[in-house]
Amino acid sequence: MTTRVKICGLGTPETLAAALEAGADLVGFVHFAPSPRHLGWPEARALAAQVRGRAERVVLLVDPDDATLRAALESVAPDLIQLHGRESPERVAAIRALSGRPVMKALGIGTDADLARIPDYAAADRLLLDAKPPPGAALPGGNGLAFDWRLIAGTRLPAGWMLSGGLRPETVAEALARTGAPAVDVSSGVETAPGIKDPALIAAFVAAVRSSAAADRREGHLPMGDTEAGLASAPRGV
Template structure:
């Protein structure tokens, strides 16, 4: 059984970051997207990223970033990964990867089997894919909405190694999600929160433990 990799996304305080690190999260994510309740400024992100250096892979989530923002993020936070959670095309993903000289995690919204058609094109240019539930119509956020998609549509689909599952996960259902999808990497944000943007250290600890003891 493959070791499960766990990413805790949307961390915005030292206390919750420490909880994720102490629990053994493999990746910690910082959101730089003003519309998000999990948004952190570049200066705040610098401090958090520095605190996590050497203890976990540090991921900065961006949504359709321009080149100016990319340069600022790379210089200020010096992230290990760039996560793209917007409508970036495969060509743009490749450009960002080359420009930042950082590995790229590309999120792809999934609601139905037809959404999986785009995966091969993204797999060619991204270092890792993240399958997230498509946001509801009119939503302000491209992710972190606490929704899941039908995991069974992944049955029989060959996915790139390291593909991550996201969307509606929590400590109660993550084991089932891993078993049903056959994936070995998960990403959580709202599922470890008391309210949008407010992480709960106890829920973070419980999620990591649940993911690691999957059935």
């Protein structure tokens, strides 16, 4: 199965076009005022219209109230809602019911205890495993940090889970080899400054993922993350 690629935090027509031309499977638009990638609804609406079915549209929200959720649905018409805050399992289920759209819940991973929360979020259609932000961080994600991939060794992960956190064009192939992730998400790893996406880095990231997948097929490696399955151990030093 082809590894799916999400480019998140897109903010201009040029960088969105670069993601689409590179072959990204999902494109993400952030609505969270503290983020340097924040889009108001008029900007998000214009960019979402540019996608025209070439990729899945994802809107990233952080602890949204119902009014924000309605605005996101009206402006972006997302194929997927990404929740990147402290949403409870009950709130995730409520958002899924209210929106009628698939929901992806981001979980910050720093210790084994964080992984123990995975079964609680069975109502989510997908899970995104990201690095837990450091103490005092202003943002819940997009901090350019990776978590220790050894933590997910042997963990039963739901189909379609997505790996995020500190991925870059030069590291994503190793991340895929060590985790068997069926999908990857990148934001700061294709930027030259916070919120400033680089079309060349976007193209390089997608190309690195596609090259890694092609190499796995040639060598007969089977993805470990397509279904609920244990993951091979990854050494430290990532």
